[in-house]
Amino acid sequence: MGKLGRKAFYRLERPCVNGTLCAEAAVDPEHPGLSLFLERPDGTQLDLVMVEGDSEGGPVTHGHGIHAYLYGDTRSDDWTRKYLYTEDELRIGMKEEEDS
Numbered sequence: 142m143g144k145l146g147r148k149a150f151y152r153l154e155r156p157c158v159n160g161t162l163c164a165e166a167a168v169d170p171e172h173p174g175l176s177l178f179l180e181r182p183d184g185t186q187l188d189l190v191m192v193e194g195d196s197e198g199g200p201v202t203h204g205h206g207i208h209a210y211l212y213g214d215t216r217s218d219d220w221t222r223k224y225l226y227t228e229d230e231l232r233i234g235m236k237e238e239e240d241s
Contacts, residue, residue, distance in 0.1 A: 151165055151166040152164070152165045154180075159179055160180050160181040160182050161180045162178075162179055163177070164177050165178075167191075170196055171196055173193065173195075174191060174194065175192050176188070176190070176191050176192075177189045189212055190211055190212065191210040191212075193207065193208050193210075194206070194208075204225070204227065205228040206226050206227045206228050207225070207226040207231065208223060208225055209224045209225075210222070210223050211224075
């Protein structure tokens with residue numbers, strides 16, 4: 142279990158026909174994110190998706206947006222596609238605060 146200044150649950154598991162789908166929180170406070178992977182019955186872990194945002198008060202590495210990294214080649218540890226959800230895209234539908 143990871144630790145980010147307090148004890149909390151950082152892993153979710155869901156059995157499926159191919160093994161267990163797992164989601165884990167990244168433990169590096171500079172790179173807050175979630176990792177989704179498949180843990181096969183033989184114990185092998187296959188990365189599926191990693192999602193990261195910028196940490197509060199930390200360096201801006203994702204332009205205040207969120208990056209999603211897709212691991213489309215299960216034979217490799219390298220991501221194959223990257224998508225950036227921009228800050229503007231993440232604010233769609235949010236009500237603007239009125240000036241007082």
